[in-house]
Structure formats: structure tokens, C-alpha cells
Amino acid sequence: MHPMIIIGSGMAGYTLAREFRKLNAEQELVMICADDAVNYAKPTLSNALVGNKAPEQIGLGDAAKMSAQLNMRIETHTWVKSIDAEKHELILERDGQESTQQYSKLILAVGANPIRLAIAGDASDAIHVVNSLIDYRAFRESLAQKANKRVVILGAGLIGCEFANDLQNTGHDVTVIDLAPQPLGRLLPNHVAEAFKQNLEETGIQFVLGTTVEKVSKHSDASYEVTLANGQHLFADVVLSAIGLQPNIAVAKEAGIQTSRGVMTNTLLETNLADVYALGDCAEVNGTLLPYVMPLMQQARALAKTLAGQTTTVHYPAMPVAVKTPAAPLTVLPAPIDVEVNWETEELDDGMIAKALDAENTLRGFVLLGPTAGKQRLTLTKLVPDLIPAQV
Template sequence: MHPIVIIGSGMAGYAVARELRKLNPEQELIMICADDAYNYAKPTLSNALVANKAPEQIALGDAAKMSAQLNMQIINNSWVKSIDASSHSLSYEKDAQLNTLNYSKLVLAVGANPIRLAIAGDGSDDIHVVNNLNHYKAFRKQLEARSDKRVVILGAGLIGCEFANDLQNTGAQVTVVDLAPQPLGRLLPAHVADQFQTNLEETGIQFVLGTTVEKVSRIDNGDYLVNLANGQTLVSDVVLSAIGLQPEINLAKAAGIHTSRGILTNTGLETNLADIFAVGDCAEVNGTLLPYVMPIMQQARALAKTLNGEQTAVHYPAMPVAVKTPAAPLTVLPAPIDVEIQWETEELDDGMIARAIDADGVLRGFVLLGATAAKQRLTLTKQVPDLIPASV
């Protein structure tokens, strides 16, 4: 019997391995990954400064520790070059050698890549993205080497706003630039976004919205001149891009696996090819991409059962997302994108509750801004229908 092989050592890959080990301590398991296979929670990167965590303290275990803990062979610093579904095999490159590995079942936990804008200027190659621990180490190294700590962040989405709050709380001067007219444009209705923005601005964060970065140039003393499309210029010590992620689909596509925005799966997390599954940020489950911690954990539990011989569909209950912006505590449960909704808003002394109501009067999502509103999280979550119901 060939091993179960997991490609990817992010949260999804390790979660599947951990859940499978709870059910089956003996099944041969191999993880292959392009990085060093350190185990850590990526969401901790955007508030590590406030948490006073040095990059070295973020990792929970290296490859050797995780291999022993999970009774799993880890082949790190290796690139999977191709998958041959007909022969249940894959080829990977390690130390400039090409190797072949057979699998009984294959799990694609290959994650997502940062979207990079085409930006002119000799400083554009110095723009940081933070999508893994090594990225974060490079970002922190440059930040800590600079005395002024002026940071320009491209992108006012969830990650951009979390980093802005984290940096501002630790003495940096932060400017957030986004083409959208409001922060968290995909998650918040305009009236909530306005208040959220005001709360962050009160900490000193500056927003420049409705425009984008055209050019980043190196100037004196290691500074950068950032030219915006609206004619404005900013001087920065560090530039961070946080404009979103694109699921990694190239390997799957080349193998004949169906893809759209992500790797397409059914609720069993099965692709169109036998014995190949996808989980995590790369997986588009029943047409839905949910690159958040709770959906990944739901996927991992369901897939572990399937890999262990008990065919199991993933169940998505209503799963609110807590945005790590202490200056403006925010919990969001986005309504499904294909549902027409109306917003009903309740003003509170320290924030608001905005309910997304569909045509039948059913609560389909909500936004909780402020500490008082956050207390309604459990009550409201119970009222929202499951996104993918539990199988009967």
C-alpha cells in the first residue's frame, strides 16, 4: 500500500495530518513542501508586534519536531514538478535531483500566493509581502533597522488593516493606500466601513483611498519615494503589499485537475481526478473560497475521516471572522455573494451591529463593530443558516 501524500506544510497541510493521526496512528504519511516545513499559524504574523513576539518565537516546531510528533516523513525544501494521476505518482525535485513518489491518496494543500501589482521604479523589487514566516522575517528585519518606521501599506483589506493596527500600536507611522473607496470593501457595508476607518484614523493611521501606487523609487538614506496615481507622494522606510492572495492552481491545472479561482472540489473535498483532494486556501469547495482558519479546520476534520475510509462531506456552519484590529474591534460574517440582502443597523455607544437580511427576512450575515457589539457574536451566529449543511 502506498502512502498518503500531502503537498504543502501550511496550516491546512498540518491540520489534515494532525486530524488523520487522531484516527489512524499507523497509516504511512508523507509531506512534501517547498519551504523548511516550520509549523506556525499564519494569522499570528499580522499581530506579532503587539504580542511582542520575535519571528523566532512564532514557529511551534521545525520539520524534525513535526515529523516525530506526527509520525510522518517530511520532505522539505522540495518542489513537486508534476502529478501523474493515472499512475498515482508525482515527481519532485530535491537538491537538484528529480525523484518519483507513488501515493495511494494525494492531498493538495498548496495555499495561495500574494497578488503583486506591476509597479514602476527601482524600489519596486523591495516591496515586501508577508505570506509566510520567511517573508515576515525579512519585513521585520528592514523595519527594525529603520529609526523613523514610516510604513506604506498597499491594500486596505483584512490583512492590510491588521498590519496597520499592529504597526501603529508599536510606534510606526502607517499610511494605507487602496483603490477602493473604503477599507474592507469586500466585507463591510459603506456606513460601517466609514466608522471602522474613523476608529483606526484616531490611532494615527492614515488612509489614502480611491488611488493606487504607480511607482516606488529609492532615495537618500534608504528611504523610498512612493508616487500615487492621484499625484500624491509619500516617503517611506518600508513598503508592504497586502492586496490579497490568489489560490495556487498551476500544479493542479497541469495535472488535468479542474480549476476556476481555486482548485475545484465537491463537498467531499475531492477533485475531478480519483484519490486527489484539495484543502485550505487553494480549495474552491462547491464554488466557495474561504481562506480563513475555521473553514480550514472543518475541511481537515472531514478529509481526515475520508482518508481513513469513512467518506465524509465537509460541513460549513456559519463561521464569523474576527478581524485583529483592537482599535476597532470587528467581527464579520459575510453573507453569501449570490444572495440579495438589505442592511439593518443598530447604533451602539461604542459601535454598531449591522445585520444582512435576505428577501425572506432571514439573517444571512452580520458585522459587529466595537466591544459591546462583539458580545452578540454567538447569539447572531446561531440565527444564520449553514453555508454547507451537515450531511444527513
Template sequence: MHPIVIIGSGMAGYTLAREYRKLNPEQELVMICADDAINYAKPTLSNALVGKKVPEQIALGDADKMSSQLKMTIKAHTWVKSIDSTAHTIALEHQGEHSTLSYQKLILAVGANPIRLAISGDGAEDIHVVNNLTDYRAFRERLDQRPDKRVLILGAGLIGCEFANDLQNTDHHVTVVDLAPQPLGRLLPAHTAAAFRQNLEEAGIKFILGTTVDKVNKIANDDYEVTLANGQRFVVDVVLSAIGLQPNLDLAKQAGIHTSRGIISNSLLETNLPDIYAIGDCAEVNGTLLPYVMPLMQQARALAKTLAGETTRVHYPAMPVAVKTPAAPLTVLPAPANVEVNWETEEFDDGMLAKAFDPQGTLRGFVLLGATAGKQRLTLAKLVPDLIPQS
């Protein structure tokens, strides 16, 4: 019997392996990954400074430990060059050596890569992105070398705001730049975004919105001069880009797997090719792409059961997103993009509660800003219809 093969060693790959091992301790499992296969929780990267965690403390286990713990073969620093879905094989490359591996089932847990803007200047290559532990290690090394602690973050989305809060709480001077007119533009309606921004600004974070970074040049003292599209200029120590992620689709496309924004899969997480599945940040499930932890966990549990012989469709209940910004405690359940909603807002001394209702009066989403509003998270989540119902 050929192994079940997981491509990718991020949270999706390791969570699936862990869930599957609970159900089947014997079936051969193989994980293929291009990096060192260190297991870590990616969400911890954006608040590790406040938690006083150095990169070495973020790691939960290296490849040897994870291989032993999960009784799984891990092929680190190995690239999957192609998939032959007819022969049920994948072509591998490791340190210049080429080989072929047969699979019984193949899971694409290939994640997503940071989107990069075309920015000019001789310092553009030095712009940091943080999408994995290796990236974060390089970012922290740069931060630790710079006494002035001036950081410019490109992107006022979830990750950009979380990093801004983490840096500001550790005595860095943070400026956040985004082309959108508000922070968290994809998650918040305008009136709640304004209150969220005000809270972060009161903590010392500076926002410059409606423009973007045009140029980054190296100058004296190992500093950078950043020029914005509106002509403003800043001297900073570090530039961090956090403008979003794009699912890794190249391998799937080459294999003839259907893709859209992500790798297209049904509620069984099956792609259009037999015995090939997609999970995690790369997976577009029933037309929905949700690069968050809770959907990933739902996917892993369902797919583990399916792989163990119990066909199980993924179930998406209402899954609020907790944004790690202590200066402005925030929980968001975005309303579906294809649903027309009206917002009703209740204000508190420390924030607000905004509810999104559809024309039939059904609660479809909400925003909880502040500790008082946050207490209603569980109660409200139960009132929102499932995004993907239980079968």
C-alpha cells in the same frame, strides 16, 4: 500500501495531518514542501509586534519536531514537478536530484500566493509581502533597521488593516493606500466601513483611498519615495503590499485537475481526478472559496475522517471572521454574494451592529463593531443558515 501524500506545509497541511493521526496512527504519511516546513500559525503574523513576538517565537516546530510528533516523513525544500494521476505518482526535485513517489491518496494543500501589482521604479523590487514566516522575517529585519518607522501599506483589506493596527500600536507611522473607496471593501457595507475607518484613523492610521501606488524609487538615506496614481508622494522606510491572495493552481492545471478561482472540489474535497483532494486556501469547495481559519479546520476534520475510511462531507456552519484590529474590534459574517440583502443597523456608544436580511427575513450576515456589539456574535451566528449544510 503506498503512503497518503500531502503537498504543502501550511496550516491546512499540518492541520489535516494532525486530525488524521488522531484517527489512524499507523498509515504512512508523507508531506512534501518547497520551504523549510516550519510549522506556525499564519494568523499570528499580523499581530506579532503587539504581542512582542520575534519570528523565532512564532515557529511552533521545525520539520524534525513535526515529523516526530506526527509520525510523518517530511520532505522539505522539495518541489513537486508533476502529477501522474493514472500511475498515482508524483515527480519530485530536491537539490537538483529527481525522483518519483507513489501515493495512495494525494492532498493538494498548496495555498495561495500574494497578488502583485505592476509598479514601476527602482525600489519596486523591495516591496515586501508577508505570506509566510520567511517573508515576515525579512519584513521585521527591515523594520528593525529603520528608526523613523514610516510604513506604507498597499491594500486596505483584512490583512492590510491588521498589519496597520499592529504597526501603529508599536509606534510606527502608517499610511494605507487602496483603490477601493473604503477599507474592507469585500467584507463591509459602506456605513459600517466608514465607522471602522474612523476608529482606525483616531488611532493614528492614515487612509488614502480611491488611488494606488504607481512608482517606488530608492532615494538618499536608504529611504523610498512612493508616488501614487493621483500624484501624491511620500517618503517612507518600508512598503508592504497586502492586496490579496491568488490560489496556486499551476500544478493542478498541469495535471488536468479542474480549476476556477481555486482548485474545484466537491463537499468531500475531491477533485475531478480519482484519489486527489484539495484543502485550504487553494480549495474552491462547491463553488465557495474561503481563505480563513475556520473553513480550513472544517475541511481538515472532514477529510481526515474520509481518509480514515469514514466518508464525511465538509460542513460549513456560519463562520464569523474576527478581524485583529483592537483599535476597532470587528467581527464579520459576510452575506453570500449571490443573495440580495437589506441592512438593519443598531448603534452603540462604542460601535454598531449591522444585520443583513434576505427578502424572506432570514438573517444571512452581520457586522459587529466594538466590544458591546461583539458580545452578540454567538447568538447571531446560530440564526444564520449553514453555508454548506450537514449531510
């Protein structure tokens, strides 16, 4: 029998391997990844400075340790060039050499890639993105080399705001730029976004909204000049792009696997091709793309059971997201995008509770800003219907 193969060594790939090994210790398991396969939790990157964690302290285990722990062969620095689903075969490339690998089941845990804006200027290639521990190491090296501490962040979404908070709390001078008129534009109603922004501004973070970066140029003393579309000029020692992620669908698409925003699966996490599954940031389950930790855990547990012979659909209960911005503690449960909601807000001394109610007055999502509001998380979560119900 051919091995079961996981493509990708991120949280999704490792969590699935761990869950599968609880159920089946013997089945041959192979992980293929383009990097060094160090196991780490990606969410820890955006608050590692405050936690005083150096990049080398973030890894939980290298490929050798993980291979032994999970009884799994790990092929590092290996690219999947193509998938032949009919033959159940992969074409791999390593060190310029091609090889083939047969599989019995194939799991795509290929994650998402940072969206890169086309930015002019002779320093556009100096813009950092942080989507891996390797990226993060390079970012921290840049920070350490600069005498000044001015950081410009492109993108006021979840990751941009978390990094801004982490950098500002560790003595950096942070400016966040976004084309949207507010931070966390896709997650928060306007009035909550405004209060969230004010809380972050009180720590010294500056926001420049409603505009975008046109050019990043080299300036004297190893700094950069950032030119905005509104005519403003900013000076930075390090520039970080955090404008979002796009599921990595290229290899899947080429193989004839159905894709939309992500790799499309049903609630068994099956793609349209036999014995090919997807999970994690690349997976669009029943039309829903949720690139967060809790959905990933739900997927891994369900898929591990299915792969071990107990067919199990994924269950999505209401899964709030905690935003790591201690200056403005925030918990968000986004309402489904296809549901029209009205917002009902309760003001508190240290924040607010905003509830998203549908036409039937059912709670479909919420935003909790501040420490007191945060205590309502469990109570409110129980009131929100499942996104994908459990199958009995």
C-alpha cells in the same frame, strides 16, 4: 501500499495530518513542501509586534519535531514539478535533482500566493509581502534596520488593516493605500466601513483611498519615494504589499484537475481526479472559497475521517471572522455572494450592529463593530443558515 501524500506545510497540511493521526496511527504519511516546514499559525503574523513576539518565537515546531510528533516523513525544500494522476505519481525536484514518488491518496494543501501589482521604479523589488514566516522574518529585519518608522501598506483589506493596527500600536507611522473608496471593501457595507476607518484614523493610521501605487523609487538615506496614481508622493522606510491572495492552482491545472478561482472540489473535498483531494486556502468547495481558519478546520476534520475510511462530507456552519484590529474590534460574517441582502443597522454608543437580511427577512450575514456589538456574536451566528449543511 504507497504512502498518502500531503503537498504543503501550512495550517491546512498540518491540521489534516494531526486529525488523520487521531484516527490512524500507522498509515504511511509523507508531507512535501517547498520551504523549511516549520509549523506555525499564519494568523499570528499580523499581530506579533503588539504581542512582542520575535519571528523565532512564532514557530511551534521545526520539521524534525513535527515529523516525530506526527509519525510522518517530511520532505523540505522540495518542489512538486508535476502530478500524473493516472500513474498516481509525482515528479519532484530538490537541489536540482528530479525524482519520482508514488502515492495512494494525494492531498493538495498548497495555499495561496500574494497578488503582486506591476509597480514601476528602481525599488519595486524592495516591496515586502508577508505570506509566510520566512517572509515575515525578512519584513521584521527591514523594520529593525530603519531609524525612521514610516510604513506604507498597499491594500486596505483584512491583512492590510491588521498589519496597520499592529504597526501603529508599536510606534510606527502608517499610511494605507487602496484603490477602493473604503477599507475592507468586500466585507463591509459603506456606513460600517466609514466608522471602522474613523476608529483606525483616531490611532494615527492614515488612509489614502481611491488611488493606487504607480512607482516606488529609492530615495536618500535608505528610504523610498512612493508615487501614487493621483499625483501624491509619500516617503516610506518600509513598503508592505497586502493586496490579497490568489489560490495556488498552477500544478493542479497542469495535471488536469478542474480549477476556477481555486482547486475545485465537492463536499467530500475530492477533485475531479481519482484519489486527489484539496483543502485550505487553495480549495474552492462547491463553488465557495473561504480562506479563513474555521473553514480550514472543518475541512481537515471531515477529510481526515474520509481518508481513514469513514466517508464524511464537510459541514460549513455560519463561521464569523474576527478581524484583529483592537482599535476597532470587528467581527464579520459575510453574506453569500449570490444572495441579495438589505442592511439593517443598530447604532450603539461604542459601535454598531449591521445585519444582512435576504428577501425572506432571514439573517444571512452580519458585521459587529465595537466591544458591545461583539457580545452578540454567538446569538446572531445561531440565526444564520448553514453555508453547507451537515449530512446526516
